[in-house]
Amino acid sequence: xxxxxxxxxxxxxxxxxxxxxxxxxxxxxxxxxxxxxxxxxxxxxxxxxxxxxxxxxxxxxxxxxxxxxxxxxxxxxxxxxxxxxxxxxxxxxxxxxxxxxxxxxxxxxxxxxxxxxxxxxxxxxxxxxxxxxxxxxxxxxxxxxxxxxxxxxxxxxxxxxxxxxxxxxxxxxxxxxxxxxxxxxxxxxxxxxxxxxxxxxxxxxxxxxxxxxxxxxxxxxxxxxxxxxxxxxxxxxxxxxxxxxxxxxxxxxxxxxxxxxxxxxxxxxxxxxxxxxxxxxxxxxxxxxxxxxxxxxxxxxxxxxxxxxxxxxxxxxxxxxxxxxxxxxxxxxxxxxxxxxxxxxxxxxxxxxxxxxxxxxxxxxxxxxxxxxxxxxxxxxxxxxxx
Ligand code: PMP
Numbered sequence: 001x002x003x004x005x006x007x008x009x010x011x012x013x014x015x016x017x018x019x020x021x022x023x024x025x026x027x028x029x030x031x032x033x034x035x036x037x038x039x040x041x042x043x044x045x046x047x048x049x050x051x052x053x054x055x056x057x058x059x060x061x062x063x064x065x066x067x068x069x070x071x072x073x074x075x076x077x078x079x080x081x082x083x084x085x086x087x088x089x090x091x092x093x094x095x096x097x098x099x100x101x102x103x104x105x106x107x108x109x110x111x112x113x114x115x116x117x118x119x120x121x122x123x124x125x126x127x128x129x130x131x132x133x134x135x136x137x138x139x140x141x142x143x144x145x146x147x148x149x150x151x152x153x154x155x156x157x158x159x160x161x162x163x164x165x166x167x168x169x170x171x172x173x174x175x176x177x178x179x180x181x182x183x184x185x186x187x188x189x190x191x192x193x194x195x196x197x198x199x200x201x202x203x204x205x206x207x208x209x210x211x212x213x214x215x216x217x218x219x220x221x222x223x224x225x226x227x228x229x230x231x232x233x234x235x236x237x238x239x240x241x242x243x244x245x246x247x248x249x250x251x252x253x254x255x256x257x258x259x260x261x262x263x264x265x266x267x268x269x270x271x272x273x274x275x276x277x278x279x280x281x282x283x284x285x286x287x288x289x290x291x292x293x294x295x296x297x298x299x300x301x302x303x304x305x306x307x308x309x310x311x312x313x314x315x316x317x318x319x320x321x322x323x324x325x326x327x328x329x330x331x332x333x334x335x336x337x338x339x340x341x342x343x344x345x346x347x348x349x350x351x352x353x354x355x356x357x358x359x360x361x362x363x364x365x366x367x368x369x370x371x372x373x374x375x376x377x378x379x380x381x382x383x384x385x386x387x
Contacts, residue, residue: 037212041271060219063277069195069197075220086108086115103151108159112152126142130353131323133164150181156318162318163318184205185206189365204219207219246261291319291368301373309323323360338382
């Protein structure tokens with residue numbers, strides 16, 4: 001009997017119903033997915049080359065162009081999370097031996113430097129303490145000293161809660177013959193960014209933060225300058241899956257008939273489409289204002305609780321993710337566990353260089369409401385009394 005060959009029994013866990021509790025996700029992401037976006041992801045499948053799916057992809061592309069404020073042709077969503085977009089950006093832009101300057105003031109610069117080293121790039125790091133941002137003259141010094149072909153910088157440093165000013169950076173990079181690559185996974189839709197006006201060459205984000213879609217698709221866009229650098233490559237990019245030449249064709253960015261590259265996560269694209277549609281309906285300016293106002297209310301409430309904000313300068317605070325120092329005499333794990341156990345609410349501890357130092361509270365997209373600010377402040381007040 002064939003069954004006698006079965007040495008691995010059916011796992012009991014899979015014979016029980018799927019368990020997914022209701023939680024308020026006020027950490028640094030993912031954020032809660034509203035019913036409209038959930039419903040989009042639960043629609044019946046279509047084939048990945050069906051015209052209706054290609055139409056959805058075109059709509060996603062237009063939504064990303066709006067969210068990024070760019071006219072770039074080479075604009076699409078990567079089938080993967082924010083890390084996948086980070087890898088796609090770096091491995092398409094960089095060739096073995098290229099010099100890259102990475103601005104490191106938290107975990108995302110560290111990760112980008114790690115990825116660039118794996119690609120055989122000559123990596124230089126520009127360092128700032130967690131909680132600080134880079135001034136133009138810091139960057140200028142690095143560009144003059146290392147003469148990189150690419151600068152990586154994070155717009156919304158979610159591990160520390162810092163918003164990096166971008167004004168003048170693109171122009172500075174271009175004066176030094178360098179391309180500007182920006183991570184906006186945690187900031188897109190929550191803080192102003194203008195890809196074309198700010199002369200950003202490569203910009204990427206994620207689906208699960210302000211866009212309120214499930215994780216698994218990541219908007220990305222390349223300027224003409226970036227495209228030209230990719231066209232000059234001596235070697236093909238070291239990944240087939242993330243080869244921007246192939247993806248450009250699949251996304252209808254190269255004017256050629258679309259060819260099968262991979263089976264896109266179609267339902268993730270349905271959700272992303274709805275997330276972008278909701279941002280378009282609200283409007284970027286209203287979205288930025290909503291995040292600014294709720295972040296300001298949260299910061300005031302945290303101060304009223306006697307907590308110390310980790311980022312000193314108000315203008316350098318990321319409106320989507322707020323960091324406070326772990327209060328003296330408290331264990332951050334007990335506070336996050338208290339909120340989870342008593343309020344079914346997620347907030348997070350630090351990440352990378354901010355571990356043990358901060359608590360992170362995220363208010364992103366539909367989760368950025370005055371009601372949620374009150375809720376998390378009440379929960380924190382309880383935690384400070386009980387932990
Ligand atoms: N960059 C930043 C700024 C992020 O906040 C994150 C996610 N926390 C990422 C990159 C990585 O994204 P993902 O977890 O979706 O791979």
